[in-house]
Amino acid sequence: MNIKVKELSKIYGSGENRIVALDRVNMEIGANDFISIMGPSGSGKSTLLHLLSGLDKPTSGSLTYDGKEIYSYHDKELSAFRRQRIGFVFQQFNLLPVLTARENIIMPLLLDKKKPDEAYLAQLTQLLGISGRLTHLPHELSGGQQQRVAIARALIAQPDIIFADEPTGNLDSKSGGEVMEMLQNIWKKLGKTLVIITHDNRVAQMAKRQFTIVDGILS
Ligand code: ADP
Ligand code: MG
Numbered sequence: 001m002n003i004k005v006k007e008l009s010k011i012y013g014s015g016e017n018r019i020v021a022l023d024r025v026n027m028e029i030g031a032n033d034f035i036s037i038m039g040p041s042g043s044g045k046s047t048l049l050h051l052l053s054g055l056d057k058p059t060s061g062s063l064t065y066d067g068k069e070i071y072s073y074h075d076k077e078l079s080a081f082r083r084q085r086i087g088f089v090f091q092q093f094n095l096l097p098v099l100t101a102r103e104n105i106i107m108p109l110l111l112d113k114k115k116p117d118e119a120y121l122a123q124l125t126q127l128l129g130i131s132g133r134l135t136h137l138p139h140e141l142s143g144g145q146q147q148r149v150a151i152a153r154a155l156i157a158q159p160d161i162i163f164a165d166e167p168t169g170n171l172d173s174k175s176g177g178e179v180m181e182m183l184q185n186i187w188k189k190l191g192k193t194l195v196i197i198t199h200d201n202r203v204a205q206m207a208k209r210q211f212t213i214v215d216g217i218l219s
Contacts, residue, residue: 003052055082083111093146101138143172161192162193169198
């Protein structure tokens with residue numbers, strides 16, 4: 001899968017409140033790519049991630065996945081596209097507290113009325129070191145384990161690409177390191193594309209290609 005970003009800009013507000021959150025960003029993301037994007041708070045990282053994943057629309061510019069302009073999709077097509085092709089990992093784990101780890105992981109499939117591929121689920125949970133934790137509720141898991149459940153949930157529909165917004169931001173350095181190691185395993189073994197936004201230089205260095213963003217300008 002090939003993603004092309006051309007002159008992508010996002011402007012919020014107008015007049016004195018006008019904020020250029022993203023300023024004519026160009027980039028290309030290839031199959032099995034691993035990209036990190038670093039930048040200070042307020043530099044436009046989350047805005048870029050939301051645009052790249054079709055969660056939000058730009059003020060101007062284009063974004064194609066395998067040549068198809070995704071901002072031209074209707075809302076329904078776009079949300080189906082996101083559910084099937086894209087996985088998200090956030091700083092907050094966003095697990096449902098009353099569901100077990102396993103139920104949280106397979107949740108996205110239920111929305112599409114699909115059954116989990118048990119062999120794939122077993123492979124995922126093994127790669128993420130949570131095979132023995134599947135019957136537990138989120139509050140019975142450590143932060144690192146909760147984030148690994150969230151990563152399994154992001155991968156269960158077999159997306160091509162994972163977008164992670166500060167995935168280690170709520171974790172101590174040891175669990176953050178483990179989560180990153182496992183994300184790298186996933187990247188190597190499953191051939192996914194990984195785009196990670198981070199404040200952490202150690203995390204950024206693990207990527208194949210590193211970008212920084214300052215005042216909405218990517219370099
Ligand atoms: P980061 O994730 O790097 O901290 P963001 O992408 O969240 O930065 O924000 C970039 C800039 O855009 C900031 O100045 C922020 O205040 C502004 N911004 C983000 N979202 C909105 C919004 N919905 N409305 C107005 N301004 C926004
Ligand atoms: Mg952010």
